[in-house]
Structures are given as C-alpha cells and as structure tokens.
Amino acid sequence: MKLRKEIEPQIHVAEFRYPKVLQCIMDYDAYLSTNDDEDRSEYTKLTERLQQLTGKDISTYNLWEWWEEEGAEVLAFRISLPAPKQVNDFSKIELTEVIRRMGSYRQPEAGWEEQTFEENFRIYLVDYYHELLKLNFKTYNYQKIFGPQRSRDHKPGWLTDEEKVAALWNDGNFK
Template identity: 45%
Template sequence: MILRREIEPDIETTENRYSEILRLILEYTDLCDHNGDEDSSGYKILENKLHSMTGKEMSRFNLWEWWEGDGAEHLAFDISLPDPQRVENITREEVAEIVRRMATFEIPDPEDKTFKSLFYSYLCFGSDYYPEFLKLNCKTYDIKLFQSHKNRDGNYFEYSQEEITDFLWNDGINFKQRG
C-alpha cells in the first residue's frame, strides 16, 4: 500500500541532500583524523551547515563518533530524511500499513538499485522515521508493542500486527493484554 504523500517518507528530498551530507560528514572525519578538533570549531561548522541544509537540530545526531553507530551512510540518511509530521484524518489502513512495515522484514528486489530500495530495510527497521510518526499521530504508541513479552506462564509472545494496529487506532481502549 502506498501512503499519502504527507505520511510517506520524503525520499526525493532525502536523495537530493544525501550525497552532500555524506561528503560533509566524511570530510569532518578526515579533518579530525589528520588535525583533531580540540576546540570543536570544525564540529560547529559542520553542525551549522547541516542545520542550514535540513532545518534539523543536530544535537540529536552523533556527528563525532558515527562509526560506533550504524555508519556514515545511515547517519547521512537520517540527517537527510525530513522528519515525519502530524497529519489530519489518518486512517486505520494507514496505521496498519506503518505497523506492517515496522513488523515485516521485506527484502527489496536485489535488481532495484534505486536510492529508496538501497535504504528501504534501514528505513523500516533502523531509522526512527516510523516510530516518530506513530508517536506524533497515535497517542498510545509505545515501542514495546513491537517487542517480545513474557506471559505469566513464562512463555514469550509478540503482539500481532492486527493487535498493534487495534491498540494504536483505538487509543488502547478495550485492549486485552495477554498475560
């Protein structure tokens, strides 16, 4: 299912920004490797450039030690990707599609070399885009809905996509928690 434009991640903007943002991150890394950045002046320059390109607050990103995270490519993707927005009149089907994307591991077509295909799995499972979208648009969102739980008998279970969708769509009302 294709989501409305205001819900779907803005891959076109992300792709347009990505190469320049990745280049800036890697240049800063080279600067640090060769000269250091003891006074953080290079960091501030990088932070200001990225902020002016995206409008994002850069303090939420680890520009210094990205190699301890998912790598420069994923960092550049996250910075390039416009943040999700609050939308009006979200439908149950749209919530269900987002839940499906977050809960179902899909491997993109290996022959598809488009930018979106290259980052699709990361977008669904590594990026904060969909969790942030749900936080903004579903007041009962909790990442624990997508995790394993232990019932009273000591057995593990996971909520189904349908259960997660119902919980989010109905604001948790009448949700029968397994236990």
C-alpha cells in the same frame, strides 16, 4: 499501498540532500584524521552546515562516533530524510500499512550499487515510522506495542500486526 503525501517518507528529498550531507560528514572525518578539534569549532561548523542543508535539529545525531554505529552512509541518510509530521486524520488503513511496512523491511539481497537509493535505505525507515506513530498516537509506547509480551500462560511472545494496529487505534486498549 502508497500512503498520503503527509505520511509517506520523503525519499526523493533525502536522495537530493544525501550527497551533500554525506560529503560534509566525510570532509569532517578527513579533517579529524590530520587535525584535532578540541575547541569543537569544526564540529560546530559541521552541525551548522547540516542544519542549513536539512532544517533539522542535528543535536539528535551522533556525529562524533558514527563509524562505531551504522556508518557514514546510514547517518547521512537519516540526517537527509525529512522528519515525520503530525497529521489530523490518520486512518486505520494507513496505520495498518505503516505497521506492515515496519515488519517487512529486510536487508537488500543485491549489492549496494545494484539497488536504488530507496532499496538501499528502506530498512532504516523503521525509525521514521516509530517517530510518525509517536507523533500521531497519544498512547504510543514502544515497549508495549513492539516489545515482547507475556501471554496468559506467561510465555513470551510478540503482538501480531493486527494486535499492534488494534492497540494503537483503540488508545492502547486491545479490543
């Protein structure tokens, strides 16, 4: 199911921005391999350039040690993807689709070069959807909805997609 434009991640925008964002990150990395940046002047230039390219607050991204996390490509995708927005009339059908998508994304089976841009980065959209839910559902609580739960017999378990939808839709009450 395709979501409304206001809700759907803007993959086409990320794909357009991605090469420039990735090049900025790689240029900074190349600079650091032969120079130091003790005064953070090059880092400041990088953040200003990325903010100019995307209009996003770059301070939320780890530009210092991306190689220890997910790599430059994933960082560039996350920076390139426009942030989710608050929408006034989020429907239960749309919420159900978002929850379904969050649980269905898996690592691509084929190699990087054999996939489309969206297929390569689809698995990283989960963070986008968490932010979307946080913006649009006042009772959003990651641990309560997506973390392990205790059943009546005190055994750990996970909410089903239907239970997640119900909890968010009913202001945190499981009805």
